[in-house]
Amino acid sequence: MKKLLARRELSLVVAIILIVGVAVALQPRFASEQNIRSILLWVPLLAVAAMGQTAVIITRGIDVSVGSILGLAGMTTAILLRDYPQLGVGGAAVIGIGLGAILGAINGGMIAFAKVPPIVATLGTLGIYRGLTFIVSGGRQVDDYQLPKDLMNWSLEGPALLSNVPFINSIPWVVWIALLVMILSHLGMTYTSYGRDVYALGGNPDAAALRGIPVNFVTFMAYVLCGIGGGFAGVLYASRYGTVNPSGIGNGFELQVIAAVVIGGVSVFGGTGGAPGVALSCLLLGVVNVALSVLAIADTWQMAIYGLVLLVAIIADERFARSARKRAGEAV
């Protein structure tokens, strides 16, 4: 199993190197500081939202409402910051995470305790949360002059500690924050009993129940984590894009998030994959997106390329799973 994972991460690294190589050959400035920064700024939103989704998909579930969670949590946070500026950026982060957790808990409750199929429950909340985003905002956007300057600075400045390190000093806070989230996710999934329960549940739900793993609680918490990721990504969205618009924020983002998780080696059949692969896959998608723009490839191709990469990943996933089962001596 370890080997299989390493293989996915290795192939992602190879893919990133290949694409970067081709891009640099066609446009040497792809390797410029400005462009590396642009790629690094592209990744955090996706990576933070994808970490929670990783746990969900490992349990054989899916959360298609994550774009709407990002929208509702981000919009509500922006409105609160506009009306109560004294909350500050710390307050914004706490509110975003808290709202995300509540919205995730609603999904998780329906799925873990009421046994609604994940796709049905989250398809429902996809619409409900987006509708609520319009209701709380009255259909109006929050502009960046109404948000605290400190929040905008997350996408502008890095930690003062690094201000003398060349290049590194130009990497803004959002990137470091995302890196921290990724590391915490990896540690959580690998070294805590909750993380191990998630894998056990995804690997074999019946066996997990027999072993006394609190299956319902583990499932519930996976959706709460997904909500936390989405909610926090909503706050990062406000920082990166400045304008928080009820129809724009997070709309369609779930596709990017699910693509990132699946391409990152998290099997839709459950039980495998993890944060490092997903982190690499977010970086891959960032590189691909920025390359499409820098190399002036018609943006009509973007969706097609996304779909293709996703299909390849799922097919490869199925093949790996088969050969792994074969090696394990199971009947296929």
Added chain:
Amino acid sequence: MTRKSIFALAALAAFGAIAPLGCKPAGKEGAAGSGDTPKTGSSRIVFIPKNMGNPYFEAMEKGFQQASKELGFEFSTTGPAVAEPTAQISYIKDEIQRGATAIVIAANSVDALNGTLDEARAKGIKIITVDSDLTGNETHRDLGVLACDFDTMGDFLIEQMGIIMNYEGKFAILSATTDAPNQNKWIKGMQAAIKNPKYAKMQLVDVVYGDDKDQKSLTEAEALLTKHPDLKGIIAPTTVGVYGCAKAVEQAGVYPGGKNAKGAGVSVIGLGVAKQMQRHLKDGIVPKVFLWDPAEQGYIASYAAVRMAEGKFTPADGATINIPDLPLTKMGDKKVGKNNVLIIGEPVEYNKGNVDKYAGE
């Protein structure tokens, strides 16, 4: 039926009941009171923007609200969440049922609304387009109110870019979608204008499309900075795009005077909403943006609608209408042109000095 499938059905039912909220935000009532208790004898004007939650149309609403106070009509706004060609039809039909005096609409399609608009006009409802006209199908509405002469917009933007970059150096265009008619008209206008010997030292190096989406606009603007390290300016004739460019030069620190700026830095200009661009203009990240004042468009459209309803103004080629002066702009007699189009005038410049006045709450 198992417990599982009952819950599944319940969740689906909940989705069905609430999802339409996402597509059909509740209408907001204007300054002149609620829509359900019409004042006797007064007319009722409804504004249907391309989509709700769009700051450009929110600014336009202000003009309607002001006119509704001054002229004493009842005003409301309603419209779809997304700007799709047929999304406005159900809202027009609702207003036919409720009996509006006039519908002012920023059309999402030049032809998809024809039949529905004819139906409304048959009931005596005046139809006025603002911002986006039914080009080629003008006979399906009574009057089109356009902010400025779109034919000369390209020349105007090139001249403004020229002033800022001293008529010398490389610049690029960041547009909305590849198939937006206004955008393409302006891009063609700019490409034609640049051939004037006056602009011989200015070089248009790239035209990119941000699809009027935050993420795509920002990524494309950053790609421009990567591709053209010696870029001196970006023209973005779209409000989402110009804001994306402002964020890009801010986050890259290459705006005039920014920490990574080479020489004079990268100057972003374009069409922008005062309120949305307020901070960037005041901090000197963006030198200036332009826009016809959307509130003026709203004011003039509703003024014309009221005069039409009173039978005091009939749109026709060559007809004139006297519009009272607005706080920030002189109006006076405006002449209706070919295809019943009423053009308001030049775009307004927003800069460090005046943006607060226009953005005011």
